[in-house]
Amino acid sequence: MINNPIVNDFLEQIVDADDLKNIKTIIQALIDGVETDEAIHEQTDIKLNTVRKLLYKLHDASIANYKRNKDPETQWFTYTWRFEKEEYVEEITKFYTERLNKREALLDDLENKLYFVCCMDPEHFKGDYAESSEYEFYCPVCDYELEPYDAKKEKSLLKRRITIDKKNFKKFEEAINKN
Template sequence: MQFIANDIKKTVEETIIPIINSLINGTDTDEEIAKETGIKLNVVRKILYKLYDLKIANYKRSKDPETQWFTYSWKFEKEELIKQVRDECEKDLNTLNQELDKEENNMFFVCPYGHIRCTFDEASDEEFLCECGEELEFQDNSEIIEHIKSAIKETESDLNSFTETVEQ
């Protein structure tokens, strides 16, 4: 699995990032980007349209009066990317804080065979028995709470670092 992740990271570093950098630096046509980056034109076009689908790139189409060919001038939408990253981080933080609240304000019971995990009220409704017939056991969720708190700190740190970087 790590091999696949590394392969994806390498592909991103070798294709998407150079294309975005070209757009940021003012190169605006797919042919110029392909020439500047050394990436095949059809790959550049696919990535540009993917960036367009993500709303972080936009284009204007113009027709050459002599050749009657269309030219697409691309623009990187930095503000939209910043907005999307911030929105995603805030959404993640909201979800993590809700999970933390649930973990801190409930007692949990689990099946010894891992079939279910439920709150005290849910366990009480089932008379502290799992669907498999085993008695539910109290679960110390302090590790889960610490894991969520750690994820919150990491997400907040990432958001702060990102904010500092884009404001420079």
């Protein structure tokens, strides 16, 4: 339930790319019931500072939580961490659903609307009929004419991403139900 491209994409919103592997290892440790930063550090060899930093990132994303206890002898605080599976599933599901909806809406638009792009550089401008007519079908950046946009490539790319995402989310759900 951690090794899934959708989970990677979700986690990449929370941490830098260099920390992706570490955060996954830490989530797995929490799932396995390792409860403290020190124990996670010892078991995984990830630097203690990094473990702490990433635990708090998970906490901010509400997929990990901690309890603070005071040691009656030393008066030190200890933190016991717990993985919040329900929240995790909810967050991943939300991330997946929002992305899917956005892609499906975009695909729908590309199939039903005519778009225009700058004939010199599509990066300059891309807009539907109404937006393009505001510029009288001339590029607002370079003044060259706009031409109808050939959406074929973008549509097939979107379709492929949607299909792959659906397949991966199904795998995610299967993994969750197994646990």
